[in-house]
Each structure stands twice: as structure tokens, then as C-alpha cells.
Amino acid sequence: MPDGACWGPEETADAAVRAAWTALAQVMDPEIPVLSIIELGIVRAVRRDDGGRLEVVLTPTYSGCPATAMIVLEAELALARAGLTDARVTTTIAPPWTTDWISETGRAKLAEIGIVPPPKAGKRALTAPDETVACPRCGSPDTSVVSPFGSTACKALHRCNACLEPFDVFKCH
Numbered sequence: 001m002p003d004g005a006c007w008g009p010e011e012t013a014d015a016a017v018r019a020a021w022t023a024l025a026q027v028m029d030p031e032i033p034v035l036s037i038i039e040l041g042i043v044r045a046v047r048r049d050d051g052g053r054l055e056v057v058l059t060p061t062y063s064g065c066p067a068t069a070m071i072v073l074e075a076e077l078a079l080a081r082a083g084l085t086d087a088r089v090t091t092t093i094a095p096p097w098t099t100d101w102i103s104e105t106g107r108a109k110l111a112e113i114g115i116v117p118p119p120k121a122g123k124r125a126l127t128a129p130d131e132t133v134a135c136p137r138c139g140s141p142d143t144s145v146v147s148p149f150g151s152t153a154c155k156a157l158h159r160c161n162a163c164l165e166p167f168d169v170f171k172c173h
Contacts, residue, residue, distance in 0.1 A: 016054055016084060020046045023082035024056065027074045030067045031152045034109045037071055041101025044092070054087040059097045061154050099170060111136055115155065116169040133169050135160035
């Protein structure tokens with residue numbers, strides 16, 4: 001991030017930047033509505049640009065994410081409701097979003113609703129061996145992949161062979 005980037009509300013004395021972080025914490029991901037866009041890790045910076053205008057930088061979970069336009073709109077509306085009418089929301093795909101950016105609170109919320117959060121161990125190669133994924137309902141490690149595509153493009157569908165319940169697993173990337 002360029003100089004002046006702000007990675008969190010506690011890192012600045014700028015009241016408008018802090019207010020923006022507070023407003024953005026109320027914007028929920030449209031595909032996983034228990035997570036805010038901050039908890040999901042797609043808010044990369046809130047800062048002043050070279051002209052002094054407030055800028056919010058978002059990185060979508062992947063470049064073709066169909067929810068990106070809705071997230072940008074919801075972020076703009078939240079900022080406007082907070083009185084930050086001069087704020088500008090931009091998106092960037094570099095560096096690409098990674099599941100490592102999901103906050104610990106976000107990971108806990110995913111687990112609470114039965115979505116297995118990805119391990120926080122850096123990006124894995126697409127050809128990495130499959131990992132054992134425990135069932136979020138009964139805890140059994142005896143699970144299998146039903147489909148690499150789950151309820152959204154960023155999740156895979158698994159099934160527990162012990163309790164027979166299906167569940168989503170957040171894909172790493």
C-alpha cells in the first residue's frame with residue numbers, strides 16, 4: 001500500500017478515517033451475511049488520497065466475484081449514511097485477496113454457521129493434496145468432497161460420512 005494507507009481504525013488520528021472503518025464494519029458480505037467486509041478481509045485500506053479525499057480500497061475475494069458491485073454500492077451507502085459523502089470506494093486485485101485475510105472473528109463466525117474456515121497457513125498450490133476437513137456439526141474427520149463448487153464460488157461442498165450432513169468449506173486462495 002502507498003504511504004498514508006491505514007490498515008485499521010486504531011492506526012490513525014483522522015476522525016473521518018475512523019468513522020469510515022466504523023461504517024464499513026456494518027456492511028455485510030452479500031454471500032455470507034454473517035461476515036462484515038472487514039471481517040472477510042476485503043477492506044484493504046481507508047486513507048486520504050493525494051488530494052485529501054477519503055478513499056476506501058477493497059479487494060474482492062476473486063476478480064470475477066459477482067458480489068463485488070453490490071459490496072461497493074453497500075460500502076458507498078454506509079459511508080454516505082455516516083456523513084462521509086466525499087469518500088470514494090475503489091477496488092484493486094493486486095495483491096490478490098487471500099483467505100489469510102479473514103479475521104479471527106470472521107473465522108469464528110464461519111464455524112458458528114457450519115462453514116469450515118480455511119486454515120491460516122498461507123496460499124496453497126492448486127495441486128496440493130487434499131486436507132482432512134472435520135465436520136463442523138459432529139467433529140468427525142471422516143468427510144468427503146461432494147463437489148468443488150458449493151453454495152458460492154468461494155466454497156466447496158463436503159459431506160460428513162459419520163452424520164451424513166452436507167457442509168461448505170471455504171476454499172483457500
